[in-house]
Amino acid sequence: xxxxDGLDVAYGRxxxxxxxxxxxxxxxxxxxxxxxxxxxxxxxRAIAGLERPTTGTISWNGTDLAGIxxxxxxxxxxxxxxxxxxxxxxxxNVSFGLRMPATQQPPPTLGGGPVASLSAEGAGNEGRRGGLxxxxxGGESLGIAAxxxxxxxxxxxxxxxxxxxxxxxxxxQQRVAxxxxxxxxxRLLLLDEPLSALDRALREQLAIDLARLLRExxxxxxxxxxxxxxxxxxxxxxxxxxxxxxxxxxxxxxxWRRPVDEATARFLGCDLFLDAHAxxxxxxxxxxxxxxxxxxxxxxxxxxxxxxxxxxxxxTEVTVTARVHRRDHVRLVVDTGGRxxxxxxxxxxxxxxxxxxxxxxxxxxxxxxSRRG
Ligand SMILES: Nc1ncnc2c1ncn2[C@@H]1O[C@H](COP(=O)(O)OP(=O)(O)OP(=O)(O)O)[C@@H](O)[C@H]1O
Numbered sequence: 001x002x003x004x005d006g007l008d009v010a011y012g013r014x015x016x017x018x019x020x021x022x023x024x025x026x027x028x029x030x031x032x033x034x035x036x037x038x039x040x041x042x043x044x045r046a047i048a049g050l051e052r053p054t055t056g057t058i059s060w061n062g063t064d065l066a067g068i069x070x071x072x073x074x075x076x077x078x079x080x081x082x083x084x085x086x087x088x089x090x091x092x093n094v095s096f097g098l099r100m101p102a103t104q105q106p107p108p109t110l111g112g113g114p115v116a117s118l119s120a121e122g123a124g125n126e127g128r129r130g131g132l133x134x135x136x137x138g139g140e141s142l143g144i145a146a147x148x149x150x151x152x153x154x155x156x157x158x159x160x161x162x163x164x165x166x167x168x169x170x171x172x173q174q175r176v177a178x179x180x181x182x183x184x185x186x187r188l189l190l191l192d193e194p195l196s197a198l199d200r201a202l203r204e205q206l207a208i209d210l211a212r213l214l215r216e217x218x219x220x221x222x223x224x225x226x227x228x229x230x231x232x233x234x235x236x237x238x239x240x241x242x243x244x245x246x247x248x249x250x251x252x253x254x255x256w257r258r259p260v261d262e263a264t265a266r267f268l269g270c271d272l273f274l275d276a277h278a279x280x281x282x283x284x285x286x287x288x289x290x291x292x293x294x295x296x297x298x299x300x301x302x303x304x305x306x307x308x309x310x311x312x313x314x315x316t317e318v319t320v321t322a323r324v325h326r327r328d329h330v331r332l333v334v335d336t337g338g339r340x341x342x343x344x345x346x347x348x349x350x351x352x353x354x355x356x357x358x359x360x361x362x363x364x365x366x367x368x369x370s371r372r373g
């Protein structure tokens with residue numbers, strides 16, 4: 001289990017990480033989610049051993065990691081751009097960390113690019129020849145070549161071992177980076193924006209694949225991302241960071257439905273905040289009522305995402321002032337009588353600009369916050 005306790009990390013006078021407490025249980029995937037510059041990468045790098053904390057401790061199963069160098073922490077690292085070794089083929093990259101005991105592997109990278117002087121280079125323990133064995137997914141002993149094959153299969157790249165990494169697509173390169181990090185059974189996998197260099201469609205598909213293979217490999221992982229869809233796809237728990245601090249930790253649906261404050265709700269897509277009242281799981285606000293079982297009884301603030309207001313047969317009549325076609329719906333801007341708010345409509349029946357329509361409240365887009373002051 002990883003435990004971060006009262007952690008501060010400073011760059012000169014900039015306090016990038018402040019008073020962070022975080023635990024990651026064995027087999028758990030935690031996503032660190034927050035806007036650019038909030039300190040996510042710095043926290044990950046401190047856990048990896050790449051940054052030295054100013055205050056606080058990072059421990060693994062009760063052992064303080066201060067003074068334990070990066071390559072003895074037994075952690076696997078994957079960065080945004082994979083940082084594969086261009087002169088090695090796919091198998092050579094995946095086998096990279098398998099040539100010495102897991103706790104003594106240098107990381108594939110120190111963050112700024114591949115490490116040049118690695119002792120694994122040319123170590124010669126290729127497969128069964130060198131007598132070095134590693135446990136396979138089923139608990140059996142495998143030679144290096146067999147473990148590489150197993151990892152390539154896990155990431156959906158069976159048969160790619162002999163390919164040059166420079167001839168792979170971005171998505172394939174990230175899969176190789178992941179296979180390389182997973183091969184030596186790291187006790188913790190640290191992933192820093194592993195999908196952000198990819199285009200959107202590929203990112204969505206790979207996020208689903210990554211979630212599956214983290215589960216299948218039973219990995220304990222911390223994933224840094226600024227993309228909430230990615231965080232919610234991957235994580236058992238999400239830690240939301242802002243200005244160096246973790247402001248909320250919880251299961252994805254808890255964080256999504258009950259953000260701790262307005263800034264967190266805004267970061268998670270809410271752009272309209274209304275006084276509302278909940279009774280027995282039914283939320284009532286100026287746009288009508290909807291079953292919102294996560295709302296506690298009494299006065300609350302409802303944070304509405306665009307999808308919370310849909311064209312339908314509700315009490316409020318509005319005028320459409322703009323419409324934009326999105327992938328699977330139409331985004332509208334409507335005028336509610338002097339105020340512009342976002343709403344959505346189906347593609348088949350989206351109203352034209354200027355149309356008068358009614359809105360209904362859709363629970364899926366509703367977050368509930370404790371009532372403001
Ligand atoms: N090497 C450095 N020297 C000085 N300041 C740094 C350094 N690295 C990061 N910072 C600063 O520390 C703060 C946190 O940066 P960090 O990269 O951890 O944020 P982040 O949430 O990962 O952002 P992003 O998503 O943009 O990568 C920022 O204010 C950043 O400018």
